Amino acid sequence: xxxxxxxxxxxxxKQLEKEKETERGDLKIEELYDLIxxxxxxxxxxxxxxxxxxxxxxxxxxxxxxxxSEERELLVLRGPLEKVQAAExxxxxxxxxxxxxx
Numbered sequence: 001x002x003x004x005x006x007x008x009x010x011x012x013x014k015q016l017e018k019e020k021e022t023e024r025g026d027l028k029i030e031e032l033y034d035l036i037x038x039x040x041x042x043x044x045x046x047x048x049x050x051x052x053x054x055x056x057x058x059x060x061x062x063x064x065x066x067x068x069s070e071e072r073e074l075l076v077l078r079g080p081l082e083k084v085q086a087a088e089x090x091x092x093x094x095x096x097x098x099x100x101x102x
Contacts, residue, residue: 007043010050011057013064013089018056033084034076045094046075053087055079
């Protein structure tokens, strides 16, 4: 039986990994940047980005000027600048390929 991809489980598992690193004292203090994941992004692409680039998935309230909503809780992937930039490029390439195959 295959497992359905679930963003809540992904976020929880990565937070547990981070807590274990904190307990071991492996964390380094560094500047972190957020890659905002557009609503509707294919979940498998998000999983690939998290695993390949080692980014931390978190939710963040962000102003969205669509319809009547002012703030929405969106998924962001957090990490060092170089990884976030590489992940952003990967995200757009993968989404473009996915759209072309539909």
